[in-house]
Amino acid sequence: MNLLDTLLRCVGTLVAFLVLPLVVGQTEHKVMAHMQGRLGPMYAGGFHGWAQLVADGVKFVQKENVVPAGADRRVFQLAPAVALLPYLLVLLVIPVGPDGMVGQVVDAGIFFVLAVMGIGVLGSLMAGWASANKFSLLGALRTAAQLMSYELPMLLAAASVAMAAGTVSLPGIVDAFHWWWVPWQLIGAFVFFTAGLAELQRPPFDMPVADSEIIFGAFTEYTGLRFALFLLSEYAGIVVLCGLTTVLFLGGWHGPFEDDLGWLWTLVKTFALAFVVLWLRVTYPRLREDQLMRFAWTVLIPLALAQLALTGIIKVAIS
Amino acid sequence: MSTLLAAAGSLEPAARSYLSPTGQEIVFLLVGVLVLGAAVVSVTTRQLVHAALWLVVALGGLAVEFLLLTAEFVAWVQVLVYLGSVVVLVLFGLMLTRAPIGRSPEADSGNRPAALAVGAASAATLVTLVVDAFRSSWIDLSGAAGTTRLTGEYLFSHWVLPFEALSVLLLAALVGAIVLSRSKDGGTDARPRAGKLRTGRPSAAPTKPKER
Numbered sequence: 001m002n003l004l005d006t007l008l009r010c011v012g013t014l015v016a017f018l019v020l021p022l023v024v025g026q027t028e029h030k031v032m033a034h035m036q037g038r039l040g041p042m043y044a045g046g047f048h049g050w051a052q053l054v055a056d057g058v059k060f061v062q063k064e065n066v067v068p069a070g071a072d073r074r075v076f077q078l079a080p081a082v083a084l085l086p087y088l089l090v091l092l093v094i095p096v097g098p099d100g101m102v103g104q105v106v107d108a109g110i111f112f113v114l115a116v117m118g119i120g121v122l123g124s125l126m127a128g129w130a131s132a133n134k135f136s137l138l139g140a141l142r143t144a145a146q147l148m149s150y151e152l153p154m155l156l157a158a159a160s161v162a163m164a165a166g167t168v169s170l171p172g173i174v175d176a177f178h179w180w181w182v183p184w185q186l187i188g189a190f191v192f193f194t195a196g197l198a199e200l201q202r203p204p205f206d207m208p209v210a211d212s213e214i215i216f217g218a219f220t221e222y223t224g225l226r227f228a229l230f231l232l233s234e235y236a237g238i239v240v241l242c243g244l245t246t247v248l249f250l251g252g253w254h255g256p257f258e259d260d261l262g263w264l265w266t267l268v269k270t271f272a273l274a275f276v277v278l279w280l281r282v283t284y285p286r287l288r289e290d291q292l293m294r295f296a297w298t299v300l301i302p303l304a305l306a307q308l309a310l311t312g313i314i315k316v317a318i319s
Numbered sequence: 320m321s322t323l324l325a326a327a328g329s330l331e332p333a334a335r336s337y338l339s340p341t342g343q344e345i346v347f348l349l350v351g352v353l354v355l356g357a358a359v360v361s362v363t364t365r366q367l368v369h370a371a372l373w374l375v376v377a378l379g380g381l382a383v384e385f386l387l388l389t390a391e392f393v394a395w396v397q398v399l400v401y402l403g404s405v406v407v408l409v410l411f412g413l414m415l416t417r418a419p420i421g422r423s424p425e426a427d428s429g430n431r432p433a434a435l436a437v438g439a440a441s442a443a444t445l446v447t448l449v450v451d452a453f454r455s456s457w458i459d460l461s462g463a464a465g466t467t468r469l470t471g472e473y474l475f476s477h478w479v480l481p482f483e484a485l486s487v488l489l490l491a492a493l494v495g496a497i498v499l500s501r502s503k504d505g506g507t508d509a510r511p512r513a514g515k516l517r518t519g520r521p522s523a524a525p526t527k528p529k530e531r
Contacts, residue, residue, distance in 0.1 A: 072420045075372065108467045111395035118403025122375065125410045129368055132420050144411035151404065168467050 013092045013103040021235035022053050027271075028235075028278045029053075035282045060228035068221050070132035079130060080222070080229035083123025086116045087236040094243045095171045097253045097262035102171055109170035110158050113244060117199065120233065121147055124208065127230070128218030139217020142208040142289055146198055149296035154195035156304035157188040160311045161248045174252035182250065184314060188307040189249035191300050193273070196241040198292060200234060202277055204284035205292055242273035343460075347387045354380035362434075365422040371409045378402055390465035 029052060033040030045051025067073055090113050092103035106112045121143060128140020162168045164185065165176040182189075198205040209217035219230045246252055246269040253262030287295070340348075354377050361373035378401045385394035417423075474482060 070420065072368075075368070106391070108392045108395050111392065111399060111467075115395045115399035115403055118399060118407075121403070121407055122410075125407065125414070126372070129410070129414055129418060130420070137414060141411065141414055144407055144414070147404075147407055 009103045010092075013088070017088050017091050017236060020239045021232055024238050024271075024274050024278075025053050025231075025235045026050065027274065028281075031275065031278045032282055035279075057228060060225055063224035065224045065226060066221075068132055071221065072130040072132070075126050075130035076221075077226070079123050079127035080226045080233070081123075082126060083120050084229050084233040084236065086118075086120040087233060087240050089116050090240050091236070091243070093170060094240070094247060095174055095252060096266050098258060101253075101263060105169065105171055108168050110162055110168045110173075110248075113170070114155060114158060117237075117240070118147075118151065120237070121199075123230075123233070124218045127222065131218070131221040133221050135214040135216075136218050136220045138214045139208045139220070142210075142214075143201070143218060145289055146201070146205065146208060146292065149293050150195040150198035150300075153191050153296060153300035153304045154199065156301065156308060157192035157195065158248065160188040160304070160307045161185060163308070163311050164315060170247055174247055174254070177251040177254055179251070179254075185249050185307070185311070187303050187310070189245060191304045191307065192248065193241070193245050193276075195296070195300060196245065197277065197280070198296070200237040200241055200277075202234075202238070203281040204287050206286055207289050207292065210286055238274055238277050239270065242270045242277065245273055246270050343387055347384060350380050350383050350387070354384065362438075365424060365427070366420075367413055367423055368410065368418050368420075371406060371413060374409070375402055375406050378406065385465075388465065389460050390470070392465065392467040392470045 030040045030048070041049030041052035043049055044055045067076055093106045093109055093112060095102040124143040125140045128136040128138075128143065131137075161173060164181065165173040167173060167176065201208050207213075209219065214220070219227060222230060243266070246266060250269050250273075252269075253266050255261070255265035258265060357373045357376035357380060361370050361377055364370050364373065378397065382394045382397040382402070385391075385397060
């Protein structure tokens with residue numbers, strides 16, 4: 001791998017990181033609007049308001065960057081970067097197409113992904129504590145409490161796929177995929193996706209940013225570009241979660257004409273899952289923190305363990 | 320030992336000079352200095368949450384050191400367990416109890432000399448042990464010494480007993496935590512049950528004596 005190749009891969013990942021979340025965000029505007037019998041943004045950019053998020057971005061940049069007087073300045077200013085950068089790193093290792101179409105092959109890919117995604121929580125915690133605002137602190141507490149619900153089922157579900165494929169490398173898992181993995185790992189896929197929703201704090205698990213209860217949780221005091229970075233990290237998180245679920249459970253680039261159109265299959269599957277994420281936001285009301293905890297420990301973890309047992313039995317039976 | 324060492328190269332004192340270090344070794348030393356600095360700041364700062372955040376830097380630096388030694392799997396587990404879970408739990412605990420912005424002098428218990436003595440003694444023991452065990456031996460890192468496959472094979476063929484003993488220890492800790500967290504009076508006070516929406520009267524009014 002020479003320097004130019006490395007540079008191209010980094011730039012490609014960066015472009016995907018900057019474009020895909022915006023596409024998801026614009027889709028969210030339009031999907032939510034149509035599901036609620038509205039039109040959504042129609043003016044910015046001309047055609048069906050396609051430039052609405054670009055305009056939003058420009059607006060955020062123009063706004064003043066306010067740091068509250070009682071806040072811990074340095075931690076407050078550092079928090080958005082801690083929340084956003086992990087998703088960029090994760091995007092680097094998600095395989096898009098066959099024959100090495102991936103930013104960087106990591107030997108222990110699943111571990112890398114789950115480990116780095118977990119760091120994003122630190123950003124919310126730092127933001128909530130450093131804001132010197134009780135609503136922010138409550139939001140940060142809810143974020144941390146939520147972590148205890150989703151992390152274990154997510155790891156167990158990912159472990160099941162690793163067991164089925166016999167490897168923890170993400171390209172290796174996609175290579176080992178067969179179509180019958182989808183029904184085989186269906187329970188694991190459900191657990192992983194649901195736990196991922198809780199990690200991203202998307203509805204119905206958006207208790208940490210519940211706007212009708214605690215304003216905007218840990219991000220209450222943020223303005224301007226830093227607030228936009230937190231929003232961007234949420235949408236980048238949707239892209240990363242859907243991409244990961246695609247790679248682990250839906251076969252990544254596998255599909256008709258996979259040698260030429262593999263990358264398209266990954267994108268199509270990712271956006272189909274992203275649509276489900278948006279759909280759930282419009283459909284379900286917000287749960288309470290203890291309801292999520294109960295759901296995770298009495299439903300998700302037993303399901304994940306059952307999936308692990310099923311994977312083991314079938315793996316032994318076919319080998 | 321044979322599997323790992325065969326992959327990792329010999330432990331013979333190599334004819335290499337410490338005076339012409341490679342780039343990797345220089346980076347290793349620099350990150351080591353960073354980890355040490357972050358650790359020292361972490362125990363000397365008077366702001367509780369800052370101490371936890373400096374701990375993040377120190378533990379993350381350790382993960383980088385593992386990476387530089389080609390132990391990729393161990394590095395990611397370090398990030399997953401220590402950065403993603405332990406530090407988050409520490410921060411959670413701090414925020415739940417008391418974590419004011421700014422200095423908190425009342426958090427100083429006055430055990431500073433004793434802690435310093437214990438820390439210095441254990442550090443001296445460990446440094447002596449490692450230096451004496453390896454002396455001038457040289458481990459060649461060019462092979463696939465730290466891949467997930469090799470780590471797994473090594474762990475489950477040579478170190479199964481310590482691994483299982485640790486599992487039992489963690490299980491015991493888990494059971495102990497559950498026992499400690501159960502209330503001693505048997506729960507005669509009416510507490511709202513988790514997960515169920517209670518309609519009707521608020522929970523302040525005495526309702527059924529025992530729900531579980």
